[in-house]
Amino acid sequence: MQLQVVQPVQPVVVSIAPLQKGMTRASTAQLAQFDNLIVKQTRRGCMQELMGCEAKNEFLISAQPNPNQVLMYSLEESSCFMRTCCKNNRAMKQTVWVGQDESAMDLPNNLPVVMGQKGLTCQLGMCCFNPYLDLFSGQDEPMGKVTVPFYWCIPSYKVFNEENVQEYDIHMPICFGCCVNCFSQGCCNCKIPFYIYRPDQTDRGEGQEIGNIIKQWRGFGTEMFTDADTFTIDFPKDANSDQKARLLGMTFLLNMMQFEGKDRRHGGGRRGGGRRGGGRRGGGRR
Numbered sequence: 232m233q234l235q236v237v238q239p240v241q242p243v244v245v246s247i248a249p250l251q252k253g254m255t256r257a258s259t260a261q262l263a264q265f266d267n268l269i270v271k272q273t274r275r276g277c278m279q280e281l282m283g284c285e286a287k288n289e290f291l292i293s294a295q296p297n298p299n300q301v302l303m304y305s306l307e308e309s310s311c312f313m314r315t316c317c318k319n320n321r322a323m324k325q326t327v328w329v330g331q332d333e334s335a336m337d338l339p340n341n342l343p344v345v346m347g348q349k350g351l352t353c354q355l356g357m358c359c360f361n362p363y364l365d366l367f368s369g370q371d372e373p374m375g376k377v378t379v380p381f382y383w384c385i386p387s388y389k390v391f392n393e394e395n396v397q398e399y400d401i402h403m404p405i406c407f408g409c410c411v412n413c414f415s416q417g418c419c420n421c422k423i424p425f426y427i428y429r430p431d432q433t434d435r436g437e438g439q440e441i442g443n444i445i446k447q448w449r450g451f452g453t454e455m456f457t458d459a460d461t462f463t464i465d466f467p468k469d470a471n472s473d474q475k476a477r478l479l480g481m482t483f484l485l486n487m488m489q490f491e492g493k494d495r496r497h498g499g500g501r502r503g504g505g506r507r508g509g510g511r512r513g514g515g516r517r
Contacts, residue, residue, distance in 0.1 A: 258342045258369025259472040261329060262479070269293045270462040270482050274453070285314040285458070285491065288325065288483070301331040303344060305483070313351075319491040320362075322351045325483045327476075342369030345476040347483055355379060355386050355488050364484040366477055374473060377481045379488065384409040388425070388485060390477050397430040398474060399467075401444065401481065405435065412437075421448035425485065427467060427478070442467040444482055446490065460490050 275289040292303035305327040313321035327344040328335040335341060346367040353360040358381050366374040375392040390399040403425055406412035415437065416422040426440035447461045448454065462482050466475050 256368050256370070256372070256374075256473060258344055259374075259476040261472075262344065262475040263472040265294045265475070266466055266468075267295050268464045268466075268475075268479060269295070269298050270464065270479070270486075272459045272461065272486065274457055274459045285318055285321075287314070288323075288487070290327075290483075291331070292327065292479075302329070304328050304330045304332055304335045306333060306336070317351060319487045320352055320354055322349060323487075324348050325480070327479065344369060345374065345480050346371075347480040349484065349487075356382060362484065362488050364480055366480045368473075368476075375477050377477070377484050379484075385411060386488075388481055389430070390481055392473070392477070399442075399478070400428045400430045400432070401425050401485075402428075404437070416445065422446065442470070442478070444478070444485065458491050460486055462486065 269292065271291045271293070273289045273291060275286050287309065288305075288307040290305040291301045292305065293299065293301055305325055307323050307325050309321055309323035313323065325347040326336075327346070328338075329341060329344060330336075330338065346369070348365045348367065349363065351360075352362045355362060361381060362379045364377045366376055368374050373393045375390065375395075375398075378389045378391070379386050380389065385402050385405060387400055387402040389397055390401065391397050403423070404412040404415035416424050423446040425444045425446075426435075427442035427444070428435055428440055432439070432441075443463075443465050445463050445465075447463060449459065449461055453459050462485075464478060464482060466478060470478070
């Protein structure tokens, strides 16, 4: 009987080419079809919030013209200690999935659309440890970040791509160079706008924004007793899917820093943008 010599199997090295400029990521590709998004925060943990403890942020994401058709789902990951003791300065992770509810997280081969990672920071307006959000794709690749540097009058959110190049500058409409223009969206509609500009854009007058993120009014009960907010995002016309994902992630940081906290339920303002009586510095409503 002859013995056959079996040759050892050589390992196959598979190289994954880095994402080239202009290519679309698999995780963010579905965002390419949307010109706008509606980001609606649920009332998850509303009894918890009434007792002074922040609940996990949960969002249902849809788009016009079908705002009731949920397309994506997002749930925060953070510890109870962080939410109780650090409030909106806490460290957390916010992930967006394609799906209508929490079951989307367990679906096989369902890559996250975008993931945002925030560390423990100070509140808005401080000179150090400023709020930020690092962004990652569903393949866990760096996608950029959002920062809020020190400011004097109105906070400005800076959006950077994965190459650390600033893409957008986002802030509330400005009047006289240092005040919030409370009437940019009209009178008595309770909308709070944040306009999107190019970082090198010098003309930032009325109508010069290239997109916007607007906090919508949800009714007296919801606004007074919960942290459940709704935002509409109108993307810049030339935004690609990655840029839309970064603006979606930026909306989560905006919600946390501007509209979270027990002060809003007790009529007290806070330095970082309290909703009632927050004053000019944080861009609070008048």
